[in-house]
Amino acid sequence: MASFKFNNVYIKDDFTVAGPLEKEGQIRKFDLSMDDYYYGEKTFIDAEIKMQRTVIDNLLYRNKNVKKIDFIIGGDLSNQITITNFAVKNFSIPFLGVYSACASFVEGMLIASQFIESGASKNILCITSSHNLNAERQFRFPIEYGAPKAKTTTFTATGAVGTIITNEVSSMRVESGTFGTIQDYNQKDAAHMGAVMTPAAVSVLMDHLQDLKRNVDYYDLILTGDLGSIGTDILKEFLKINYGVKLKNHIDAGCEIFLPSQDVYSGSSGPVTLPLVLFNKILKNKKYKKILLIATGSLHSKDTTNQKKTIPSIAHAVSLEVLS
Amino acid sequence: MNKDEYKKLVDGLTPKENKSKNAIIAFLVGGLVGLLAELIAVLIMKWFGISRIEAYQWTCLIVILLACAFTAIGFFDNWVTKAKAGLILPTTGFAHSVMSAALDYKRDGFITGIGANVFKLAGSVILYGIISAFFFAIIGVVIYG
Numbered sequence: 001m002a003s004f005k006f007n008n009v010y011i012k013d014d015f016t017v018a019g020p021l022e023k024e025g026q027i028r029k030f031d032l033s034m035d036d037y038y039y040g041e042k043t044f045i046d047a048e049i050k051m052q053r054t055v056i057d058n059l060l061y062r063n064k065n066v067k068k069i070d071f072i073i074g075g076d077l078s079n080q081i082t083i084t085n086f087a088v089k090n091f092s093i094p095f096l097g098v099y100s101a102c103a104s105f106v107e108g109m110l111i112a113s114q115f116i117e118s119g120a121s122k123n124i125l126c127i128t129s130s131h132n133l134n135a136e137r138q139f140r141f142p143i144e145y146g147a148p149k150a151k152t153t154t155f156t157a158t159g160a161v162g163t164i165i166t167n168e169v170s171s172m173r174v175e176s177g178t179f180g181t182i183q184d185y186n187q188k189d190a191a192h193m194g195a196v197m198t199p200a201a202v203s204v205l206m207d208h209l210q211d212l213k214r215n216v217d218y219y220d221l222i223l224t225g226d227l228g229s230i231g232t233d234i235l236k237e238f239l240k241i242n243y244g245v246k247l248k249n250h251i252d253a254g255c256e257i258f259l260p261s262q263d264v265y266s267g268s269s270g271p272v273t274l275p276l277v278l279f280n281k282i283l284k285n286k287k288y289k290k291i292l293l294i295a296t297g298s299l300h301s302k303d304t305t306n307q308k309k310t311i312p313s314i315a316h317a318v319s320l321e322v323l324s
Numbered sequence: 325m326n327k328d329e330y331k332k333l334v335d336g337l338t339p340k341e342n343k344s345k346n347a348i349i350a351f352l353v354g355g356l357v358g359l360l361a362e363l364i365a366v367l368i369m370k371w372f373g374i375s376r377i378e379a380y381q382w383t384c385l386i387v388i389l390l391a392c393a394f395t396a397i398g399f400f401d402n403w404v405t406k407a408k409a410g411l412i413l414p415t416t417g418f419a420h421s422v423m424s425a426a427l428d429y430k431r432d433g434f435i436t437g438i439g440a441n442v443f444k445l446a447g448s449v450i451l452y453g454i455i456s457a458f459f460f461a462i463i464g465v466v467i468y469g
Binding site: 012137141142143144145146147148149150152185187192195199230232234237238241242268 | 325334339395405418425428
């Protein structure tokens with residue numbers, strides 16, 4: 001069983017740096033936002049590193065009373081998660097790098113929660129980021145090429161989000177979580193991530209509910225990561241056909257960042273999508289008490305898709321409780 | 325649900341691409357590029373009093389230069405996205421693919437960056453262009469002597 005219950009894990013603070021297109025979308029208020037994709041640097045890689053550094057800097061500054069950050073857990077989409085490695089290197093804080101593509105942040109939260117629950121650590125900083133143009137360059141075509149895209153394509157969000165997980169009581173509790181298993185449903189289209197990742201989301205949702213003996217209605221909100229609008233349709237249909245579950249209390253973070261007029265095809269993707277929506281929209285609304293986060297990641301590289309291999313996917317789930 | 329059933333579910337919920345609309349856009353834009361090039365060729369012939377063959381060669385260079393310049397300035401990718409295949413198929417597409425790859429790798433060094441990656445997208449066009457030219461030349465020789 002890969003589900004865990006936590007009694008003593010809380011979220012203390014969060015900080016967001018959002019990209020130029022993101023701040024003109026559905027959520028207009030962020031801690032900081034960028035005017036352009038360079039963020040005052042010479043390359044997009046440096047820009048993304050600076051985004052993560054800004055988040056860590058601000059979190060450390062705002063939480064000066066925290067004696068010690070025990071370690072940082074983070075990951076991003078770049079090869080060998082170099083962005084996070086470079087961003088963290090100057091802080092002299094122990095670092096644990098994680099990669100589950102777009103599920104990296106929730107994976108990090110779950111690992112951090114386990115360390116805190118066990119008493120081994122007191123404060124852990126979790127971080128993730130994605131940068132549209134770094135992702136374009138790595139996974140798709142050269143940035144300036146502008147290849148026409150299919151309607152199923154998702155648009156990698158630009159931003160960096162960090163949070164501090166702690167054992168100090170706060171208004172938001174990490175209640176439980178489930179590590180997902182890798183799913184492979186023979187999908188080969190990297191331009192249709194919704195279809196690739198839905199089975200992983202379904203699998204971890206069902207595991208979570210079964211392990212903790214809960215019903216899907218137990219949660220006020222199920223927030224999936226970046227399935228996009230088409231992925232959401234597939235998810236709902238999949239659950240209805242296979243498990244007879246009707247998903248009413250569901251929002252996909254991929255559909256919550258951009259406006260339809262921003263021409264982002266099927267919605268937003270990237271590891272930053274879910275925390276961006278969670279911390280800047282869902283939790284600010286104060287509408288939901290019990291929230292289940294399901295972040296989904298597509299585990300492919302450009303080489304495996306070029307070699308026509310199927311795309312496996314993974315999802316991890318974390319349950320949050322808003323206390324006040 | 326097995327993998328085949330899942331594929332059916334996905335196919336049923338995936339919106340169809342509007343292929344005929346894309347084809348018409350590409351046809352019109354591609355044709356427009358051709359028309360503009362022809363106009364340039366005619367003007368060059370008139371102004372400089374050179375032969376049609378020479379004028380076409382100059383036109384080709386001008387179109388390539390324009391596409392590269394537009395890519396470098398930064399708005400050609402938006403045109404390419406909107407024009408579907410209309411700007412990718414003419415020489416503009418070749419120039420654009422080379423230029424965009426070069427821009428992408430300019431920070432990675434002249435040899436390991438630009439040199440190694442400049443034909444990332446255009447390499448296939450060059451390789452298979454040369455191979456097919458070779459075979460078409462043989463066919464041409466066999467048929468027409």
